[in-house]
Amino acid sequence: MKDFVYITGHKNPDSDSICSAIAYSELKNKTSNLKTIPIRLGAINRETQFILDYFKVEAPQLIETVKTQVSDLNIDNTVPISPNISVKSAWTIMKKHGVKTLPVVDENDSLLGVVSLSNLTSNYMDIWDNYILSKSGTKMENIIDTLSAKPLYMNEKDPKLKGKIIIAALAPNEVKNSVDKDDMVICGNREDSQITAIENKASILIITGNHSVKENIIELAKANSCSIITTPHDTFTASRLLIQSIPVKYVMTKNNVVGFNTEDFVEDIKEIMLETRYRSYPVTDKENKVVGSISRYHLISENRKKVILVDHNETSQSVHGLEDAELLEIIDHHRIADIQTGLPVYFRNEPVGSTATIVATMFFENGIRPSRKIAGLLSAAIISDTLLFKSPTSTEIDKFMLNRLKEIANINVEEFAKQMFKAGTSLEGKTPEEIFNQDFKCFTINDYKIGVSQVGTMYIESFLPIKESMLKLMDTICKEQKFNILMLMVTDILNGGSELLVSGNDKEIVEKAFNIKLTEPYVYLPDVVSRKKQIIPPITTAINA
Known part of the structure; x- marks a missing residue:
């Protein structure tokens, strides 16, 4: 797919990442000469799958890398x-x-x-073996094609070549002593040599110079199961070309x-x-x-894959091999991070609650009304990323855009949100690994490696049975992947707060950031629901202090 531009969200994609990639791909295909396709960098979570199923949209293709390939x-x-x-x-x-x-x-x-x-x-x-045709499994049709020959009689009983190649340039009595059963004999128009070769049970008689062959010779050949072909080439040329009829295998x-x-x-x-x-x-x-x-x-002139990023601009969160690709655009609502480009790119970054809000704005800026499906995806992404405007990242622009989109998508926002959050926040049947990785992001802040995962739930009590297992998993990940701090936000969507689980050797940074004392590796933070606005900024301030 070297002619396509890939549009991708971040690793461990959430609903905003997936829905914005799909929607922006449709917008670019309508407003530019680019041929774009949305892709994803990880598994679809339950909430996003509910959204895709609700609006009957296929999930983007999973791509693991954009490194240049032979394709x-x-x-x-x-x-x-x-x-x-x-x-x-x-x-x-x-x-x-x-x-x-x-x-x-x-x-x-x-x-x-x-x-x-x-x-x-x-x-x-290297070929000096006159048994080469039989050894190589040469077929009769190869000989006919190579010699531009015309078949006069073809023996169909045993077409397989077995003998050696003989040029009948000697007297008939000498030919008789030279030709054995199944040999392939090249000769001119001497009837006595032709008869001798046939009577000696030659398998093929190759007549050079396009000489005619008498009927009695042909009848004798039939009686002795000897094929006869004629070629326009002289004897020297025919013998030289005959070797070239061997199969390439x-x-x-x-x-x-x-x-x-x-x-x-x-x-x-x-x-x-x-x-x-x-x-x-x-x-x-x-x-x-x-x-x-x-x-x-x-x-020398390798074609690099072309990429557009949505909902992130941080290398650690982006697709593998991004440094080998040609980055064209970034559409995001997060902090400006560390992605570097060799050439200027279109970079649109706005302090709104969802990338979907920016994408929806761009539809209307271009005078394009999104389809019902796309309007539905964008609506769902705004609801998801703003927690239906409970998140402090929410803005009046998000609310305005959702009101505009919901009419096109024909949805009741409150009822749809309840269904979506219920489908997406159930922890039943999920392993600690699945929960931790469903929305995980890695940040580098002044050489500190920080990992933050977030999971939303409408019933925070459902998380209690796996709390200890989750802490053990986080300790293991922290050691193996050398994180300074690893955190999991278990966000209570109904009440608007988060249980924060913390692992790593630099927990004092978390204590400093939130003015708390971690007597246990977890703490409840009331009114904290946004990783982007309420977790990363205070952590950054604490590290830089």
């Missing part, structure tokens, strides 16, 4: 060949297309091997073939190319079907 390059179209075509045919195809390597595939286009110009020339130079490279997959990363294949230094390499897709070939010069 992003303008690789060469290739001409896969059958393993049974002749060496001469392969050589003709190479000359026609100006290539020196061809992939060899089976009937399903799956890669079997590669044949190169060096394979053809070196093997041709006999000379191709089939072991330790160096090739690449469309999913391979460019940074990985560079090293392999430097070590092997072949002219070109076959490229296959996920099903091992050949889709083209690649050479070193393709790496």
Whole structure:
């Protein structure tokens, strides 16, 4: 998908991240020449799945990285060949297309091997065995094609070639001593040599110079199951070309073939190319079907993936491989963090409660009325991120935009919010790992690594049975991933407060930030419901103090 622009929210995506990516993709496709697709960087949580199901919208595709892959390059179209075509045919195809390597595939286009110009020339130079046609499994049709021959009689009983190649240039008695059963005999228009070869049970008689063959000779050939073909070439040329009728499978490279997959990363294949230094390499897709070939010069003008970020602008929260991609835009409502770009980009950052509010504003700024589905997604995202305006991040702009969108989406905001929060906040059946990771963000503040997860619930008491297990999990994550502070906000949506669980060696920063004493690794913070506005700012102030 090298022609697309990916629009993505942050890792462990919440409803705002997913819904804003989908909506902004629709807006960009309507207002620009870009072809965009929304993607996600993690699993869909229960709340977001409820929203998508309610408005009958498919979840964005899961993408793990935007590092440049072989599929992003303008690789060469290739001409896969059958393993049974002749060496001469392969050589003709190479000359026609100006290539020196061809992939060899089976009937399903799956890669079997590669044949190169060096394979053809070196093997041709090494062939001095007059049993080469039988050893290589050459088929009669290859011989006819290579010699531009015309069949006069074809023995269908046993078409398999078994004998050696003989040129009947000697006297008939000498030919008799030279030709054995199943041999392939090249001769001119001498009838006595033709008869002798047939009577000696030759399997094929190749008549050169386009000479006619008498009917009695053909009848004798039929009686002795000897095929007869005529070629316009002289004896020297026919004998030289005959070797070129062997199938490419006999000379191709089939072991330790160096090739690449469309999913391979460019940074990985560079090293392999430097070590092997072949002219070109076959490229296959996920099903091992050949889709083209690649050479070193393709790496010079590699096409980086194009990305637009929504609902974040922090490297640790963004897609893997972002540094290798071309960042075009950022649409966000969080603090300005650490993402750097090589060129100027469109960056829209507003102090509102939801990225969806900004995206909705951009629809109306462009004179575009969002569809019912998109209006529904944007409404749900605003409700989710502002906790139906209980969050201190809420603004009058969020309220105004939700009032405008709800009419298009045809929803009762209060009833929809209750259903959405009920579907999304149930902790039943979830493991501590699932709960902790469903909305987790990592922040770097003055070399301090801070992790904050948030889970909302309408029944905070339902969290009590797994509280100790969660604290143990957080201690493990803190040690393994070297966090200075790790926090989990269990937010009471109905009453507007959060139970804050804390792990890490720098808990005094939390104490300083909220003017509390952590006698236990948890504390209830009344009226604190926003990670963005009520957790990160005081933590930042405490670290910088």
